[in-house]
Amino acid sequence: MKTTSYFGSHHRVIHWQKEHTAKKTLARLRQSITSSLSKLKEHLGNLHTDSEPKIWQKKDSKGNLYYRVYDPICDRYFCLNSEAEVRWWLDKRYYL
Structure with a gap:
């Protein structure tokens, strides 16, 4: 055992x-x-x-459209008056 x-x-x-x-x-x-x-x-x-920009479409007190743009690379905000200005700003930002 x-x-x-x-x-x-x-x-x-x-x-x-x-x-x-x-x-x-x-x-x-x-x-x-x-x-x-x-x-x-x-x-x-x-x-x-x-690093991508942020874009908002806004209206001022008179009802006019404008665009508020934030660029995180330089940590700045911009106010632009038209889509054409936004496109110009984007092109300038990426190609300069």
């Missing part, structure tokens, strides 16, 4: 607990890295779109 001592059995339990804890830690680490990489990818994607 094979008998197992208490110490041998206890050693296997401790080994199993350490292995189980290591697997759980590795799973949490993997999840954390995946989440961090996903956030980094999102932020890198935003870098491109954050």
Whole structure:
């Protein structure tokens, strides 16, 4: 009849607990890295779109249309009177 001592059995339990804890830690680490990489990818994607100008069509107190333009590259706002001026500004911004 094979008998197992208490110490041998206890050693296997401790080994199993350490292995189980290591697997759980590795799973949490993997999840954390995946989440961090996903956030980094999102932020890198935003870098491109954050450099794009923002354009709003507005009306002044007399009801006249004008365009408010924000350029994130130089962190400035511009007020332009027509779509033609907006197109000119965009061309100037990209090609100069």
